[in-house]
Amino acid sequence: MHASARMISMGMLAIPLTLVADAQMDSRDQVELIDGESIAGRVVEFRRDVVLVDRRTVPVERIVRWDRFATARKEGAGRGHGADEVLLVGGDRLRCRVQTIDLECVVARWDLLASPTVFRVPLEHVRAVMFSPRKVARIGRRPNVDRVGLSADELLLRGGDRLVGELKSVGADMVELTTAVGPRRVARQSVATLLVNPDLQVMVQRPKRHVRIAFSDGSRLTATRPISDENRLVGLEFPGIETVGAAVSSKARVDVPLPVIRSVQFFGERILRLATRTPERVVHTPFLGTVRPPVIDGSIGGGPLEVGGRWSASGLGMTSRTQMTWLLDGRYRWFCSRVAIDDTAGASGDVVFRVLVDGRRVWSSGPVRGGRAPRKLGPVDLSGARKLTLVVDFGRRADVGDHAAWLDPRLVVE
Numbered sequence: 011m012h013a014s015a016r017m018i019s020m021g022m023l024a025i026p027l028t029l030v031a032d033a034q035m036d037s038r039d040q041v042e043l044i045d046g047e048s049i050a051g052r053v054v055e056f057r058r059d060v061v062l063v064d065r066r067t068v069p070v071e072r073i074v075r076w077d078r079f080a081t082a083r084k085e086g087a088g089r090g091h092g093a094d095e096v097l098l099v100g101g102d103r104l105r106c107r108v109q110t111i112d113l114e115c116v117v118a119r120w121d122l123l124a125s126p127t128v129f130r131v132p133l134e135h136v137r138a139v140m141f142s143p144r145k146v147a148r149i150g151r152r153p154n155v156d157r158v159g160l161s162a163d164e165l166l167l168r169g170g171d172r173l174v175g176e177l178k179s180v181g182a183d184m185v186e187l188t189t190a191v192g193p194r195r196v197a198r199q200s201v202a203t204l205l206v207n208p209d210l211q212v213m214v215q216r217p218k219r220h221v222r223i224a225f226s227d228g229s230r231l232t233a234t235r236p237i238s239d240e241n242r243l244v245g246l247e248f249p250g251i252e253t254v255g256a257a258v259s260s261k262a263r264v265d266v267p268l269p270v271i272r273s274v275q276f277f278g279e280r281i282l283r284l285a286t287r288t289p290e291r292v293v294h295t296p297f298l299g300t301v302r303p304p305v306i307d308g309s310i311g312g313g314p315l316e317v318g319g320r321w322s323a324s325g326l327g328m329t330s331r332t333q334m335t336w337l338l339d340g341r342y343r344w345f346c347s348r349v350a351i352d353d354t355a356g357a358s359g360d361v362v363f364r365v366l367v368d369g370r371r372v373w374s375s376g377p378v379r380g381g382r383a384p385r386k387l388g389p390v391d392l393s394g395a396r397k398l399t400l401v402v403d404f405g406r407r408a409d410v411g412d413h414a415a416w417l418d419p420r421l422v423v424e
Contacts, residue, residue: 039063042074044281044422046346046388053078058235070235071279074418077320078272094118095140095228096131097155099213101307101314101323104131105227108139111180111204117254122227122270128254134212135250139180139204155205163187164205165196177204214250219278221246222323226270230314230321235278275323275418282342283324284419290397291335297409304328311354311413317384319353326416327352328402330361330409335399338392343424345398346388348417351380358411365390366399377405384417392421 041049041063051064053076061068061076094108096116106118109128116131116139138155163177165187173196175189185201187194219235223246233246277283285306294301302310305327309315315325326334351359359380365373365387372390392398398421402414 038079040077040079041068042077042418043068043072044074044279044346044420045072045344046386048386070276073276074281074420075273075275093142095143096136097138097140098131099135099137099211100216100232102222102231103229104129104231105225105229108141108180109182111139111177113178120229122225122229123266130252130254132250133206134210135214136206137208137211138206141198141201141203155203161207161209163207165201166203166205167196167200168202169200177206180204216249216277221277222275224272224275224321225266226272230323273321277324280423281420284336284345284347284400284416284421285324285326287336289334290337291333293333294329295331297330297404302329302332304332304334309352309354309413309415311352313354315415315417316353317350317415317417322415322417324418324420326400326419328400328414328416330402330404330412330414332414333399333401335397338395338398338421340394341423342392342421344389344422345392345420346390346422347419348384349375349378349387350382350384350415350417351378351411352413352415355380355411355413357381358407359413360405360407360410361412361414362403362405363387363414363416364401364403366397366401367392367395368397369399378414379405380411380413384415389422 039051039053041051041053041061043049049063049066049068051066053061053063055062056076059070061070061073094106096104096106096108096118098104104118104120105122106120106129108116108118110117111133113133115133116136117128118131119126119128160174162174165173165185167173173187173189173194175187175194178186178188178193180186180198183198185196185198185204187196214232216232217234221233221235222230223233224230231248231251233248292304294303296302304310307315307324308327310327310329315322315327328334345365349363351361357380359378361378363375363378363385364371367390373387375385375387378385400416400419402412405412
């Protein structure tokens with residue numbers, strides 16, 4: 011068991027982001043507000059409480075997400091692609107170069123930063139480590155890291171074999187595991203994935219106000235709210251992650267080039283993310299046989315919610331025909347979202363999204379097909395309403411590829 015070994019202190023990693031115009035990258039920025047309004051323009055300054063988009067000042071409390079889309083000259087944007095991928099409990103992931111793993115932590119270098127930095131991640135916060143996952147993707151065998159019923163660590167080897175036991179260490183060349191028949195040592199290059207014992211996994215508690223950040227190398231990390239300083243740097247702290255060599259009581263600072271940031275999604279403030287609230291009723295009527303319940307913050311086709319390559323940390327993945335109903339308590343005035351078929355469906359999929367308030371249809375999308383941009387939904391008036399129902403219905407092609415996505419569905423306080 012690793013239990014005692016994994017009880018280590020958790021620091022906060024503070025990252026200053028220089029959010030000013032970058033001459034080396036042509037891009038367009040889009041800010042989505044809680045009421046569904048979109049603002050297109052150049053983010054020229056990102057402070058603690060406001061974001062300056064061109065000449066417009068937008069309070070942070072009104073922002074759902076900020077996205078940056080590169081359109082040309084991508085120097086530095088693709089830099090820092092790590093050879094490995096650390097999947098964290100709660101959905102975050104870090105593309106990096108894993109140096110070592112022991113009973114306590116994963117030590118890895120993140121080359122995406124202006125100055126490559128070595129991080130230490132407690133092993134109890136790790137779901138899996140994928141070694142050179144791009145090689146796995148090329149041969150089409152990306153493993154499922156969601157396991158049930160196995161209370162042990164597991165190594166998935168590139169040849170297809172599995173080793174089950176208790177991980178001892180991962181070094182530059184060898185991986186050591188204690189199995190039921192004794193110690194085993196295997197070459198690291200032969201290991202595709204380390205699956206960490208699910209019984210020992212613990213999610214870092216996220217503060218009420220936090221952000222989810224997507225980077226150009228595919229890393230996605232949770233951070234506390236930005237902290238600005240007089241140099242127009244915005245500090246971000248990553249709960250549960252430390253830099254090697256930094257004192258636990260201090261906050262290490264590293265530079266993140268603006269071109270490598272793809273989105274910042276805001277949580278807290280004046281909205282309730284519908285995905286965080288338990289529905290009163292869920293009904294799925296399959297076209298043929300198999301029942302597929304909705305997926306919280308993920309795709310019904312597996313993996314994160316992505317549409318057009320744009321990741322949404324908060325959302326609902328459904329297939330047709332599914333109906334979800336929530337009770338309302340009178341505190342919320344509006345419902346807003348975006349709807350689409352997610353990227354796992356490719357160009358297939360054909361559904362109709364509907365919104366019912368107290369059983370009455372108040373919005374319908376019409377046909378929505380795969381490969382199309384998301385459609386804006388709302389604001390839908392919830393004044394005096396007691397129930398909100400979201401429906402994904404069949405289109406013209408049964409349920410083939412019906413990987414429907416409600417993106418950033420939220421209840422808004424007036």
